Amino acid sequence: MAPRVLISDKLSPAAVQIFKDRGIEVDFQPDLGKDKDKLLEVIGQYDGLAIRSATKVTEKIIAAADNLKVIGRAGIGVDNVDRDAASRKGVIVMNTPFGNMITTAEHAIAMMFAVARQLPEASASTHAGKWEKSKFMGVELTGKTLGVIGAGNIGGIVCDRARGLKMKVVAYDPFLGQEKADKMGVEKVELDELLKRADFITLHVPLTDQTKNILGRENLAKTKKGVRIINCARGGLVDEEALADLLKSGHVAGAAFDVFSVEPATENPLFNLPNVVCTPHLGAATTEAQENVALQVAEQMANYLLDGAVENALNMPSMTAEEAKVMGPWVKLADHLGAFIGQMTDEPIKAINILYDGVVAQMNLAALNCSVIAGIMKKANPDVNMVSAPVVAQERGIKISTTNQNKSGAFDGYIKVTVVTEKRERSIAGTVFSDGKPRFIQIKGINIDAEVGPHMLYTTNKDVPGVIGTLGRTLGENGANIANFTLGRATAGGEAIALLYLDEPLNGAAQKALEATGMFEQVKPLVFQSA
Incomplete structure (x- = not known):
């Protein structure tokens, strides 16, 4: 049928x-x-x-x-x-x-032109028969500096179009490598540098905990006087009330928004302000x-x-139904390994190296690679999936290498993931036990045996007496319950790590209390998808 x-x-x-x-x-x-x-x-x-x-x-x-x-x-x-x-x-x-990349990028460019030349207000004035030629003094885009926050798929197209308009482009993107930036012809900068230099700022990032209000009141205050801000990405990236205040004060010369913190937007602090162009989420609205x-x-x-x-x-991973039956637990492990490294890595990633050993080396490595890469990239883009993740990695200039080998250790099979950045290499290995549950077995070369849960806490410290007691007592005093506790150390008195499986997400008070003890070099809450 x-x-x-x-x-x-x-x-x-x-x-x-x-x-x-x-x-x-x-x-x-x-x-x-x-x-x-x-x-x-x-x-x-x-x-x-x-x-x-x-x-x-x-x-x-x-x-x-x-x-x-x-x-x-x-x-x-x-x-x-x-x-x-x-x-x-x-x-x-x-x-x-x-399918919407070109259209959304073009809308951002159109909005930039509109706010640079005050086109909507000038059009309305002319339709009203006023002919206020001297009122609408605009600025050229040629020679201006465009700050692009997020240089992925859509942001990369905006960078290309802006360079064609003879603009100088500076880009802030934690996952943009220097080699990729050079190929794009853009200058890779930190966010504060972008805010200080940009004449126009356009946003092209997803809305995550890290990017929410990335242009909040504090960062907006750091912008260059006379800046114009364009948001065709997601509502919530910009503090609209703070932006409205700066528009009224004259610090920000104009804004163009296609997305809003609440949609449909029937009222908003930006509405009816001079030189603010608003459209009803038209980024993808073209016939093509x-x-x-x-x-x-x-x-x-x-x-x-x-x-x-x-x-x-x-x-669902990209694999056949037959493969899914055998590979399901390994796909989950691959995602967890990637998620660990992704959450631990803030600087741009140059390379991802994946080692498959034993039984897993005979499986569909392409699907497992996709799961690892997706796990890593989800921190920057929660919408990434196993098919799009390798494309995103390629666009960011990240080199992917895979090695498979015969059984060489105590486990029937394991996966080891290493990421390379300008500053360091970071690695983690894991396996799947006979119960089908993923386990972390090595972090930074230190052997462990850790069950993976939705809410975890990773700490590093010097191997000195009192750390375990301090960790348990501080968490208990701040309402954090430990489901599982795994320790490891490189050598006696050397570097030590702990990985804790918590019943609930680590609360802010507990994290601050641990940091205040002075005993931990890192206190990092981690989140893993359980399904």
Whole structure:
């Protein structure tokens, strides 16, 4: 029987035709996604669901989807899909992360022109018959310094377009290596340097704990007087109230925003201020982008339903069903190893070296590599997946090397991950025990045996008496309960490490209390995905 796909949002007719040409039965009901009750009633009939943003795929919908195998989102954001529920149900969630890049980058450039020449206000004034030619004095882009925060996919395109406009481009991106920056023709700088020098600042980073309010009041105060700020990335990257105050004071000469901290944005501190250009999240709103993502999602879903190929999946590795049965625990271990190093590394990564030993060396190393790289990159981009992670790494100039060898140690198999930066090398190794649970077995060359949990704490210290007591007592006094405790040391009296599995995330008070003891060189909370 041919697979059945429901398209419940407005998608290009060309996407519908792709399904038909591949022999897939397709039901095109572009308004059905708005009727959650009707969707709930019919979803059990389909193997695939193709959506945009209007359809809300809730836990209730997924629970009723007895035959559903794949959800394809034409676009990047999948906030309208309950991914956890989909994973538990065994439903793959795919997106199309690269279809909107050109369009979003071009919108940022357009917004930069608009705010530089006050085009919306000048247009409104002219339409009103005022002819206020002397009122709208603009600035040229040529020769100005553009500060790009985030030089990944979209940011990299903006850098390229800005150089074509004869702008000087400085970029802040912790994951941008010097070699890649040189190839892009941009100057790699720290954030404070960018704030001090940039005439225009444009943001192209995801919204994470690290990037939320990256342009908060303190950083905005460091900007050059007369700066103009463009945000076509994510709401919440800029403190809008603080920016409004600086616009009113004249320190910031203008702003152009396509995204807001609350959307739909019916009111905002930036609204109705002079020389502030606002658009309703139009970054991906071009005919070409909508067509691209629709065609991509149809191809990806058809490939999975007919051939079992997994592309741009957010909740499943790229591998065959047969491989998944054996590799599942190793894929999880690979992700955990990458996540550990990713959370521990703040400077740009030049290379990632992955060693596979024993039984794991005979598995699908491409899929395992993707899992390691995705784990590393998630700190900078939570939306990265196993398919897009290698592309992101390549774009950032990170070299990936893989070595596989026959069993050489006490374990039937293990994975060792090493990252290389300008300052250091950092490594971690792990294995999978017979119970299928990943374990960390070595950090920085120090042997350990640590169970991996969702909430962990990593500390380093000199091997001196009293450290264990101080660690346990301080955590206990600050309400942090230890589920598991692993210690290791290089030599007696030398470097020592501890890895603790906690019941809850480490609270700020406990972290500060540990740091205040003066006994620890590092106190690092870590988070690992349990699924």
